Amino acid sequence: MAYFTAYDELEGLMRERLGRECLYVPSCRLGLYLALRHWCPPGGRVLMSPVNDDVIFFVVLAAGLRPVQAPLDPHDGSIDLAAVPDSLWPQLSGVLTTNLYGNPDPAPELRARCDALGIPLIEDAAHAIGSEAAGRKVGGYGEAAVFSLSKHTAAKAGGFLAPADPGLREALAKARDELLAPPRASAELAYWARPYAEATVRGLRLAPAAWAVLRMLGQQEREDIRMALRPGDLRRALDTAPGLAAFHSWVRVDMHDYRASGGRLRLGRIARKLSRLDAVLDAHRTGAERLLATEWARPKPGRVQPLFRVPLLVEDRDAARAALARERITVGYLYDPPLDDYAGAAFTDPSPAPDAGRWFAHHALPVDPLKAERTIKVLHEAGIQPARGGPAGV
Numbered sequence: 001m002a003y004f005t006a007y008d009e010l011e012g013l014m015r016e017r018l019g020r021e022c023l024y025v026p027s028c029r030l031g032l033y034l035a036l037r038h039w040c041p042p043g044g045r046v047l048m049s050p051v052n053d054d055v056i057f058f059v060v061l062a063a064g065l066r067p068v069q070a071p072l073d074p075h076d077g078s079i080d081l082a083a084v085p086d087s088l089w090p091q092l093s094g095v096l097t098t099n100l101y102g103n104p105d106p107a108p109e110l111r112a113r114c115d116a117l118g119i120p121l122i123e124d125a126a127h128a129i130g131s132e133a134a135g136r137k138v139g140g141y142g143e144a145a146v147f148s149l150s151k152h153t154a155a156k157a158g159g160f161l162a163p164a165d166p167g168l169r170e171a172l173a174k175a176r177d178e179l180l181a182p183p184r185a186s187a188e189l190a191y192w193a194r195p196y197a198e199a200t201v202r203g204l205r206l207a208p209a210a211w212a213v214l215r216m217l218g219q220q221e222r223e224d225i226r227m228a229l230r231p232g233d234l235r236r237a238l239d240t241a242p243g244l245a246a247f248h249s250w251v252r253v254d255m256h257d258y259r260a261s262g263g264r265l266r267l268g269r270i271a272r273k274l275s276r277l278d279a280v281l282d283a284h285r286t287g288a289e290r291l292l293a294t295e296w297a298r299p300k301p302g303r304v305q306p307l308f309r310v311p312l313l314v315e316d317r318d319a320a321r322a323a324l325a326r327e328r329i330t331v332g333y334l335y336d337p338p339l340d341d342y343a344g345a346a347f348t349d350p351s352p353a354p355d356a357g358r359w360f361a362h363h364a365l366p367v368d369p370l371k372a373e374r375t376i377k378v379l380h381e382a383g384i385q386p387a388r389g390g391p392a393g394v
Contacts, residue, residue: 007024007267009271010024010158010160010267010270010271010274011023011024011160013271013274013275014147014160014162014274017277018137018139018140018145018160018162019137019140020139020140020145020162020163020164020166021162021163021166021169022160022161022162023160023161023162023163023169023172023173023176024158024159024160025146025158025159025160025161025176026157026158026159026180026257026258026259026260026261026262027148027150027157027158027159027255027258027259028124028126028146028147028148028150028159029055029056029059029251029255029258030159030176030179030258030259031146031147031159031160031161032056032059032096032122032124032146033059033062033063033179033244033251034161034172034175034176034179035122035143035144035146035161036059036060036063036065036094036096036122037063037064037175037242038144038168038171038172038175039094039120039122039143039144040063040065040093040094040120040122041093042063042064042065042241042242043064043065043066044065044066044092044093044094045065045066045067045068045091045092045093045349046060046065046066046067046068046092046093046094046095046096046122047068047070047079047084047088047092047094047095047096048060048067048068048069048070048095048096048098048339049069049070049072049077049078049079049096049097049098049100049105049339049357050069050070050072050338050339050340050341050351050354050357050361051072051077051098051100051335051336051338051339051357051360051361051364052098052100052335052339053333053335054226054227054250054253054335054339054342055227055250055251055253055254056096056098056124057339057342057343057348058247058250058251059247059251060096061234061237061238061241061247061347062237062241062242062243062244062246062247062251063241063242064241064242064243065093065094065242066348066349067339067343067347067348067349068088068091068092068348068349069338069339069340069348069349069350069351069354069357070084070351071083071084071351071352071353071354071356071357072351072356072357072360073356073360074356074357074359074360074390074391075298075300075313075360076100076101076103076298076300076311076360077098077100077101077103077311077357077360077361077364078098078099078100078103078104078105078106079097079098079105079106079110080353080356081106081109081110081113083352083353083356084352085352088352089113089117090117092117092119093119094114094119094120094121094122095110095113095114095119095120095121095122096122096124097110097121097122097123097124097142098124098127099123099124099125099126099127099128099131099138100127100311101127101307101308101309101310101311101333101366102127102128102130102131102284102305102306102307102308102309103128103131103300103305103307103311104128104131104132104133104138104305105133106133107121107123107133107134107136107138107141107142108133108134108136108141110141111141111142120142120143120144121141121142121143122142122143122144122145122146123138123139123141123142123144123145123146124145124146125138125139125145125146125147125148126146126147126148126150126151126159127148127151127307127308127309128305128308129147129148129151129152129153129277129281130152130277130281130284130285130305130306131305131306131307132303132305139162142164143163143164143165144161144162144163144164145161145162146159146160146161146162147159147160147162149270149273149274150255151308152277152280152281152284152306152308153270153273153274153276153277153280154273155269155270155273155274157255157257157260157262157266157270158262158267158270161176179244179259180259180260180261181257181259181260181261182260182261221253221254222253222254225334225335225336226336226337226342227250227253229342229343229347231346231347233249234250234347235346238347244259281306282306283369283370284306284307284308284369284370285304285305285306285307285369286369286372287310287368287369287370287371287372288304288305288306288307288310288369288372289304290369290372290373290376291310291312291367291369291372291375291376292304292310294312294376294379295386296312296313296314296365296379296384296386296387297310297312297313298313306369307369308333309333309366309367309368309369310366310367310369310372311360311364311365311366311367312364312365312366312367312379313360313363313364313365313386313387314363314365314379314384314385314386314387315363315384315385315386315387315388316384316385317362317363317364317365319382319384320365320379320382320384321365323378323379323381323382323384324375324378324379326378327374327378329368329371329374329375329378331365331366331367332366333366334361334364334366335361336361336362336364337358337361338351338354338357338358338361340354340357341354341358355391356390356391358391359387359390359391363387
């Protein structure tokens, strides 16, 4: 079929960039599900970040795994390896990084830990397509890495599963193809209509209408930062795991066609977006440098990453969001409360040191680096203060 030719083009572009075999997937969430099913035995425990999209939490559950929430660095939301108890490591069947907003998790150290235990490291690089850890590209450390094309490229669809062992390509492709849904005319129409609808209502300063349009297209289903957990339904779904069917209502949120193979025009648009990625990464790095020089940032030493979002730490995040919204600057990718508080001990092992993650989730204002100057101006005019205090040791 025609779309497999387009897969080849996309995979070639990413293979050249990453230096690994790359398998095209319709979405990062489907790629993560494939990776977790292939490398982690059902019933196992997987260490992951509690400051993460709830969709990913449900993907882990759908793969038949028990999420274990990790302690975090309160400066950037990365996994705090030193705060993970030694007694926890032998209980794990795998580690899933997040590389939140493009800030790398400590991949070299996690790689060493996983090697010592004989468990897989899976890298979620959705936010980190241009980031590096210890001079090596994020996505080059794990048994598998998964990338999103909905983030930096703004393609709003597509991703890659990149295994370390190229010999696994055939098996992974077969597993992918068994999960793919055929292109639907309505899904393709929604894909093409969404950017124009969003641009129109933004231009008319109709933010509520923008959300209404997204709901109409089946692309916006959250009334708050987190989607509804629905504990009773979730318990019943867990009885069927591993498998996507019972978890579909959670995993599809914000992206109903996460399993759609995609039509020729969609894949062509994604390829064009991907071919321009270097210029986009340069712009993200420039904006990140500007934001990290402000009083709300706590930068780490080293070269600035081309961050997808820059987590400024502000005292009153809701006031900052409201001030930005008045100037038509939308703040998304908020992950508050952390997953262990959101889901509870019935569905996840809580973090052994939760305070840093809670503090970060509450104060982080993820700013688009492409809107750095406008955002800084608004925050200064609104009198937004840097976050005060913090967990012990911050």
